Structures are given as C-alpha cells and as structure tokens.
Amino acid sequence: MNDTVKSIATLLKDLDGILIFPHINMDGDALGSSTAICLALRELGKKAYVMINEPVPKNLDFLECSCTTDDDKVLDEVQLSLLIDCNGMNRITGREDAFNRGKLKGCIDHHMSKHSDIRFDFKRMEAKSAATGEIIYNLIKALGVPLSLDMANCIFTAITTDTGNFQHSNTTARTHDIVGHLHKIEGFNSKTISALIYDRKSKGAMHLEAEVLDKLNYYADGKIAVGRITQELLKRHGCTMDESEGIAPRIMSVDGVEIGVLIKESEMNVRVSLRAKSYANMERVASEFGGGGHIMAAGCTFTTSVDETEKALVPKLIEAL
Numbered sequence: 317m318n319d320t321v322k323s324i325a326t327l328l329k330d331l332d333g334i335l336i337f338p339h340i341n342m343d344g345d346a347l348g349s350s351t352a353i354c355l356a357l358r359e360l361g362k363k364a365y366v367m368i369n370e371p372v373p374k375n376l377d378f379l380e381c382s383c384t385t386d387d388d389k390v391l392d393e394v395q396l397s398l399l400i401d402c403n404g405m406n407r408i409t410g411r412e413d414a415f416n417r418g419k420l421k422g423c424i425d426h427h428m429s430k431h432s433d434i435r436f437d438f439k440r441m442e443a444k445s446a447a448t449g450e451i452i453y454n455l456i457k458a459l460g461v462p463l464s465l466d467m468a469n470c471i472f473t474a475i476t477t478d479t480g481n482f483q484h485s486n487t488t489a490r491t492h493d494i495v496g497h498l499h500k501i502e503g504f505n506s507k508t509i510s511a512l513i514y515d516r517k518s519k520g521a522m523h524l525e526a527e528v529l530d531k532l533n534y535y536a537d538g539k540i541a542v543g544r545i546t547q548e549l550l551k552r553h554g555c556t557m558d559e560s561e562g563i564a565p566r567i568m569s570v571d572g573v574e575i576g577v578l579i580k581e582s583e584m585n586v587r588v589s590l591r592a593k594s595y596a597n598m599e600r601v602a603s604e605f606g607g608g609g610h611i612m613a614a615g616c617t618f619t620t621s622v623d624e625t626e627k628a629l630v631p632k633l634i635e636a637l
C-alpha cells in the first residue's frame with residue numbers, strides 16, 4: 317500500500333487533533349518535515365503538535381516554531397498520529413503511548429524499510445525522495461496551503477541536511493526544483509539558514525571532531541574508516557552527542573574511504589552511523605543488526621561496548637565492499 321499525496325491531503329482536510337512524530341535522534345529532515353506539516357495543518361485551523369521527548373539539537377532550534385511539545389496530554393482527542401521520516405515503533409521510543417492515542421495512524425517516509433510493526437491507515441513511502449521534506453513540500457501544496465517563510469525554512473533544512481548539502485547521490489532535479497521554489501518565498505535566504513545549521517559549532521565540538529578524525533581506525537587497505545565517540549571523550553570536550561553531527565561526512569572526505577563508520581556511545585546503548593561513498597550497501601549491513609536507513613546512509617543500535625561493537629561490525633563491512 318502506498319497512498320498518493322493527493323489522497324492523503326484529502327484525508328487530512330477532514331481531520332483535527334493531530335500529533336506528529338519525528339524519529340528519535342531527530343535530524344533536520346525529521347524535525348523540519350514535522351514542523352512544516354504541523355504549521356500547514358495549523359494554517360487550515362487544525363490543532364496540531366510535534367511530539368518529542370528529547371531536547372531539540374541546538375543547531376536546529378529555529379525549527380521549533382512553537383510546534384514542539386513533550387506533553388502527551390496536549391490534545392484531548394487525537395484523531396491522527398503521523399509518523400515522519402521513519403516507519404517503526406522502535407524509532408519513537410518513549411512516545412509509544414502518545415502515538416497509540418491516535419485513532420488513525422499515518423506514515424510519511426523515504427526510507428527503504430518495507431516492514432513495519434505498525435498497522436497504518438495510510439502511508440506514503442518514497443525511497444526516491446532525497447528527504448521526507450520533499451514529500452511534505454508536495455503534501456503542503458496538495459493541501460492548498462501557501463508556503464510561509466517558516467515552512468520554507470523547515471523544508472530547506474530537511475533537504476540540505478539529508479542531501480549532505482546537495483552532495484549526496486539522492487539529490488535530483490526535483491530536489492533542486494523544490495529548493496528553487498523556496499527561493500521565491502519572500503524573505504527566504506538559504507545562506508541565513510545554512511549558517512544557522514552548519515556554522516554554530518562550539519569550540520569543544522571542533523576539538524571533538526579533530527580528535528575523532530585524528531584517531532580513526534582503518535581497515536581493508538583504508539577502504540573502511542571507523543570513528544569512535546565515547547562518553548569520556550564527550551565529557552572531556554564539554555559536548556553533547558548531538559554536537560557530533562557533521563563528523564560522519566568528514567570521515568567520508570578521506571581519499572580511498574568507501575565505508576565510513578561513527579560509533580557513538582550513549583548512556584543507554586551504542587549508536588552506529590554507517591555511510592558509503594559509492595557502492596557499498598549500508599542499509600543491508602544496518603538491517604543485519606536490527607537497524608535500517610538508505611543504501612548510502614544507515615544506522616543501527618548495539619548494547620555491547622564500543623570495542624565489541626566495532627569487532628562485530630568490521631567483518632560485515634568488509635563483506636559489503
């Protein structure tokens with residue numbers, strides 16, 4: 317089942333009381349897409365909120381637009397729970413009860429994962445979209461809502477972050493067409509938004525990045541590079557994990573690296589970011605460990621130590637070469 321954007325727009329027009337769920341470890345696409353559709357639904361006079369249960373990363377603070385809440389009682393009646401940029405319960409950990417309040421459940425996503433543990437009443441999955449933000453742009457148009465500056469900023473953020481600033485292979489003519497339209501919105505300035513996203517790093521975050529890059533472990537004649545961020549490293553540089561955003565793409569800049577890995581130790585578990593430069597299938601590797609994503613960018617979670625995680629991953633990465 318893959319519903320059309322038009323049929324989803326028709327359905328949304330008849331609903332009120334909508335909770336929108338970006339995935340855990342929210343990124344620019346998850347939060348930007350969620351806020352953009354929230355603002356559009358509010359423009360239609362509907363009660364809508366973006367449900368989160370973690371702090372918004374500092375570089376994405378401008379995406380909140382008074383839409384985010386962690387109060388799962390914010391609405392008396394939830395007619396729809398809308399999952400954004402992911403498709404499974406394991407991507408909204410801690411918000412399951414809030415999600416289950418929705419009488420209807422919908423999903424808008426651009427990941428590969430075909431299977432889901434949720435029975436959706438509607439679903440739009442476009443693996444060819446560079447960002448969920450592209451689908452949301454079309455959905456807002458189908459709703460007949462004029463794009464506001466805030467919505468344009470949200471969609472631009474979704475697209476620039478998920479395309480690695482238009483450098484990844486998921487970038488298409490449609491991606492640029494949509495951004496071309498954003499430029500026509502009064503007040504829109506891509507440089508201003510890019511600076512908010514990319515140019516507000518703390519000095520500690522710069523030192524963190526330098527140390528991770530300095531200590532990369534290389535395998536398979538340098539085709540695989542593994543970076544590691546431990547809690548000790550974060551504390552030493554006075555950083556939070558969301559400040560490590562941006563390190564994975566730097567690993568990919570090394571000549572000869574096909575697969576870049578960033579192993580991130582949190583207080584509860586170990587998160588792994590997998591990136592490929594041109595051919596290795598990271599979605600397949602991530603799936604083997606219960607994760608998912610795209611061919612060129614995927615992720616998974618371990619409950620083992622950083623060392624054990626690296627040991628378990630490397631043979632699978634070598635197979636993927």
Ligand code: 5GP
Nearest residue numbers: 588589590607608609610613614615616617
């Ligand atoms: P990142 O490494 O930036 O966290 O994630 C890379 C891509 O893989 C993103 O599109 C993200 O949504 C997806 N992803 C990361 N971790 C998981 C996971 O555990 N499960 C699934 N299904 N997708 C993931």
Ligand code: MN
Nearest residue numbers: 345401448478
């Ligand atoms: Mn995305």
